[in-house]
Amino acid sequence: MALKTKLKVNKVIKFIKNIQILFVLYVLLFTIQPSFAASSYVLSYPESMPGSFFYKIDILQEKLFKYWYFGSFGQFFCNLKESDKYLVQSKTLFEYNQYLLAYDALKKSDQYFINTLPFLLKARNESKEISENREILRQAAQKHIEVLSKLQKEVPQSFTWVPEKAKPTNLNLRDTINKSIKIREKYL
Amino acid sequence: MKKIIFLLYFLFLLAFTFFSYFFIDSNLIYLKNLYTGFAFSNRLVVVLIYSFAALIFFCFYLIFLEFFKKKIFTRKDFKIILILTIVGLVFSYPAILSYDIFNYIATSKIAFFYHENPYILMPIQFTNDPLLLFTHAANKTALYAPFWILLTGLPYLIGFGNFVLTLLSFKILNVIFYLLTILLIYRISKNFYNTAIFAFNPLVIIETIVSNHNDIVMMFFALLAVLLAQKNKYLTAYLFLLLSIFIKFSTIFLIPVLVYMLYSKIKQNSLSMEKIYLMLTFSMGIIFLLSPLREEMYPWYAVWFLTFACLLRNKLVLVITSTLSLGLLFRYLPYMYLGTYDFPTPLLRIIFTAIPVAIGLIYYWYKFKRA
Numbered sequence: 001m002a003l004k005t006k007l008k009v010n011k012v013i014k015f016i017k018n019i020q021i022l023f024v025l026y027v028l029l030f031t032i033q034p035s036f037a038a039s040s041y042v043l044s045y046p047e048s049m050p051g052s053f054f055y056k057i058d059i060l061q062e063k064l065f066k067y068w069y070f071g072s073f074g075q076f077f078c079n080l081k082e083s084d085k086y087l088v089q090s091k092t093l094f095e096y097n098q099y100l101l102a103y104d105a106l107k108k109s110d111q112y113f114i115n116t117l118p119f120l121l122k123a124r125n126e127s128k129e130i131s132e133n134r135e136i137l138r139q140a141a142q143k144h145i146e147v148l149s150k151l152q153k154e155v156p157q158s159f160t161w162v163p164e165k166a167k168p169t170n171l172n173l174r175d176t177i178n179k180s181i182k183i184r185e186k187y188l
Numbered sequence: 189m190k191k192i193i194f195l196l197y198f199l200f201l202l203a204f205t206f207f208s209y210f211f212i213d214s215n216l217i218y219l220k221n222l223y224t225g226f227a228f229s230n231r232l233v234v235v236l237i238y239s240f241a242a243l244i245f246f247c248f249y250l251i252f253l254e255f256f257k258k259k260i261f262t263r264k265d266f267k268i269i270l271i272l273t274i275v276g277l278v279f280s281y282p283a284i285l286s287y288d289i290f291n292y293i294a295t296s297k298i299a300f301f302y303h304e305n306p307y308i309l310m311p312i313q314f315t316n317d318p319l320l321l322f323t324h325a326a327n328k329t330a331l332y333a334p335f336w337i338l339l340t341g342l343p344y345l346i347g348f349g350n351f352v353l354t355l356l357s358f359k360i361l362n363v364i365f366y367l368l369t370i371l372l373i374y375r376i377s378k379n380f381y382n383t384a385i386f387a388f389n390p391l392v393i394i395e396t397i398v399s400n401h402n403d404i405v406m407m408f409f410a411l412l413a414v415l416l417a418q419k420n421k422y423l424t425a426y427l428f429l430l431l432s433i434f435i436k437f438s439t440i441f442l443i444p445v446l447v448y449m450l451y452s453k454i455k456q457n458s459l460s461m462e463k464i465y466l467m468l469t470f471s472m473g474i475i476f477l478l479s480p481l482r483e484e485m486y487p488w489y490a491v492w493f494l495t496f497a498c499l500l501r502n503k504l505v506l507v508i509t510s511t512l513s514l515g516l517l518f519r520y521l522p523y524m525y526l527g528t529y530d531f532p533t534p535l536l537r538i539i540f541t542a543i544p545v546a547i548g549l550i551y552y553w554y555k556f557k558r559a
Binding site for chain 1: 302303304305308309313314315316
């Protein structure tokens with residue numbers, strides 16, 4: 001009789017232990033979410049790449065957008081959007097070892113990024129509330145730095161581009177990326 | 189007799205204007221002195237008053253139509269009723285049934301005050317703007333076509349930054365287009381009966397003068413295009429149709445009818461205008477019926493086909509359009525009472541819209557078909 005009771009108690013203990021394991025698994029599964037990005041800012045997908053027919057249309061669209069996005073907030077968003085676009089383009093081109101094109105895209109991204117803040121300041125002078133957009137810019141800078149920091153580890157220090165029938169170009173890739181990071185750090 | 193009808197009608201309109209102020213939004217800081225919260229705390233009473241008002245409005249409509257049909261009412265009477273309608277309702281609170289007017293003002297403010305593109309920026313992006321307190325679609329970029337935004341610049345600028353003045357300017361803009369549309373209908377139909385079918389339709393009046401929807405502006409340009417096409421001025425007709433499309437896009441479905449008119453002219457086929465008006469009514473009627481595919485069947489969309497339907501000399505069309513107008517006014521009742529768009533509101537809306545139409549059709553069948 002005592003043995004029977006002991007067996008029953010053991011069964012209950014085993015059951016409780018199983019439940020504990022299930023509970024821990026449940027907690028792990030539903031409460032620990034994987035973290036993919038430090039910034040909640042979302043970059044766009046890469047669009048058409050240099051050399052493609054659609055890239056020419058993109059360039060035309062870029063020129064038209066400068067007029068479509070009129071107003072200080074409009075210009076702010078236009079510049080930020082273009083900066084994002086060229087950053088993603090640069091990242092993709094770096095990954096495919098198209099260093100010269102990637103380098104050019106990164107330079108464009110930098111220039112567009114630099115253009116953003118003056119438009120926010122202009123908006124402030126026009127009595128527009130800019131705090132939310134300033135926060136967007138800060139998050140964008142954070143995201144850009146995140147992408148660039150990853151890239152910096154993957155690209156060679158420098159690269160010499162030797163085109164046909166022209167002088168070779170030496171590209172200081174890591175220095176350029178470092179410069180881009182520094183530009184964005186000012187906006188954090 | 190006439191004077192008593194006019195007096196009663198005007199008193200009714202003034203009472204409706206008074207009733208409209210029960211609906212003032214608690215966040216509408218500019219009219220906070222007039223806020224009572226009555227409509228939101230006495231839903232049943234409000235529903236009963238509104239239903240009663242819609243029925244009285246409809247009765248006046250039927251009386252007017254009967255008197256114009258029998259030529260008891262003259263041109264002068266038409267003008268008197270029109271003036272009474274406008275004066276009686278122009279000062280009503282516009283957001284009893286829809287908050288669209290606030291959206292028009294917010295969009296206009298983005299373009300003409302902030303000098304930004306309303307197709308890119310939403311009102312919500314201008315934090316601290318007082319309009320955000322009561323604008324309902326603040327999280328959407330401009331919903332209307334560019335010509336409408338351009339037109340709203342005028343009432344916005346006339347408002348001089350004063351909200352109440354801006355609101356009134358927007359109302360006056362609609363009243364102007366309401367009058368112009370009536371003028372066009374009269375020029376086309378050349379009789380007051382057909383003009384009255386449109387001009388004194390309670391749905392048209394409430395959606396245009398009270399709720400201030402821009403559909404009347406779109407339909408004015410569409411009607412002008414039809415009139416010009418009728419006079420063989422096709423180039424200007426297409427230009428005005430384009431302007432109409434650039435207000436709210438819906439009149440894009442009139443292009444086939446205008447192309448057919450041009451084709452008939454080139455082929456030198458005789459053109460029955462009655463047939464054309466029927467085609468125009470059907471084109472806009474079908475789009476109205478298909479509107480739930482895009483969003484939902486908003487009552488003010490009925491202005492699209494009512495503009496052309498009034499030109500038809502068909503009793504069945506008149507019965508359907510007038511009873512549907514009443515049904516569409518009743519469509520607001522379920523939300524007004526329940527305060528939610530969830531079930532059973534959608535089902536009740538269909539029932540409330542369909543019942544007057546069904547009664548109208550039964551009446552038509554008994555009175556005309558059986559006779």
